[in-house]
Amino acid sequence: MSQQVVENSNSLSLKDSLIKEFELTYSKNQGNEPEALLQKREAALGAFQCAGIPTIKNEEWRFTNLVPFLKDSYQMQPSGMPGSDVIEKAIVRATVKGLDAYRLVLVNGQIDFSFSQLPDYQEGWLIRPVSEVKGTEAFAAALNSTLPIEKYPFAAINTACFSDGFYMELNNDFQLDKPLQIIHVYSDQENLFLQPRNIIKVRRGALAEVLESSVLMSDKLLFVNGVTEIQVQENAHFKHAHFQVGEAQERWIMHTQVEQLRDSRYDNYTLTLPHADLVRNNLNVILDGPSTETHLYGLYMVENKHVVDNHSLVDHRHPNCMSNQLYKGVILDGGKGVFNGKIYVHRPAQKTNAFQQNNNLLFTPNGTINSKPQLEIYADDVKCSHGSTVGQFDEEALFYLRSRGIGADTAHSLMITAFAFDVTSKIENEALRNHIEQLIEKTIAQAQAVI
């Protein structure tokens, strides 16, 4: 007999565990979900089985090797829910000083209204659990409407398996008077792999500002494979900030799929600070109507042995759209950052203005950054630019600061804050801006203590 693969019967590969999870949930979902959704789930599973967990041979995953993160085994469902004292502590940890906001709390991917603070829904908006709305035909029809799952194996397996998340809808012309902070609390006694699915629909002329953050309240591993689909309809404006501040045993693969209709505006702030050991953001913005405006701001600080990978796509399909992307990264000692920004300008998308900039600062020589701007332009009357830089501290500037009595640590801190300023200054909400600036300072102080 030739070689035989000996399988450890106790630990399935992550791929097999995910497929098994599909089989378990599928049988439960039959009868509860419309045929259209079940069909989408099956098709998505097929796409995932076909692609598998991506390796570095996959162009979209060239720089991020998932192998070290796949060795552990995970439970695919929470073994129980944390007590209210744990949730309360998590909320305190997620609190942004001085931020006057509504609050939505999700625990292990499920909405907990008792800890949320929301106004009356008569006001013109609503938030429901996805588990409650996924039974409708409309939900099934809208799912993955702009997301080609065959290209995104993690979004595919999320589609196949998801059971819950939040569904948020703002009615025509409704303006949310305060920002909404969404706090994702995770806690379990076992290693947990969760696949939340969230939907945000901002209808015609509506305006809302959302801040998402998460808190892990256990010392077990957490792997989140999340998908959020957002539709910003005609003339609506959606401001969307994502604070990714975590613990070393957190792994995140987040897919955000945005569809913008005519005259709409979408602003995204993705702020990734230590300590999650893997963060992969897929941010795709599909410009499905003319005269839209899109702003994507990113800031990432990556520490030793950790990976932060930002992949984005801005898909210009119609004329007169403007998109502006600015991502800045600080690679701390031994960290690894990836930026892959694609701008696609289709043939009909004349008069496009598309700008992209990615700047990186290596805190020590012992860091890695892979920066890959990708522009594909098929229209001939457009203004597009991109730039990518990798640099170290400007020694002359450091000396200048020190020659005025400013200590080396403070000088580094000033310069990183200044480097990040191009992004942080774009955060309109003052409380959020102060919060992120403090987090940056704290991160630098910690990084300096290590060196």
Add this chain to the structure above:
Amino acid sequence: MLSIKNLYASVEDKQILKGINLEVGAGEVHAIMGPNGSGKSSLASVLAGRENYEVTEGTVTMDGKDLLDLAPEDRAREGLFLAFQYPVEIPGVSNINFLKTALNEIRSYHGKAPLDAKRFLQLTKEKQKLVEFDAKLVNRSLNEGFSGGEKKRNEILQLAMLEPKLAILDETDSGLDIDALRIVSNGVNKLRSKDNAFILITHYQRLLEYIVPDFVHVLYNGRIVKSGGKDLALELEEKGYDWIKEENK
């Protein structure tokens, strides 16, 4: 106040300073002149602690303290100030925050509490007036987009704020038009006192018409080859540096 003895320094194994001796007392203004490449700016850099300079011999003390042993920030905290020939632009660091951080780090070094916001602003206003610095520039990013003259005036503002014992002005007059030169010089003259001292590094006698020195030294080939009173500057202006070069062949 400052005592330089037999100072030798090199950059990338190239000997730049070759035995400098200089004594600067409180209340004095010294001018250091000399042709291009004689080591004037290198001397300023070595004193301020620029990293790529290596001191191979000699001592520098300020009020008895070994300066060469200190990090650049500690030299500044001990009262040394270098006005840069080319002040650095640092986008994203506001001028005002920079001044406040510097002032408070120096205060904390001397065991003093940081200035509160009100007193700090008062001080800034007062010093701005003293050196005729445009208030609008204070809130901008440090030196970013400043004209040459504005940058040099900003150096003098910092000088006024930090109140060092010893200030070295490295070719502060270069690139200044006559009005800016007058403003910068007025600032320095107002800041002169019996307790502090200045070293002016310059090519030209012009600056010394505005800031009158007590001593003039000629630096050539890494050494001080001639010292005298303010008349020496006039002689140099008239005769150029060639005779110095001849004498020291």
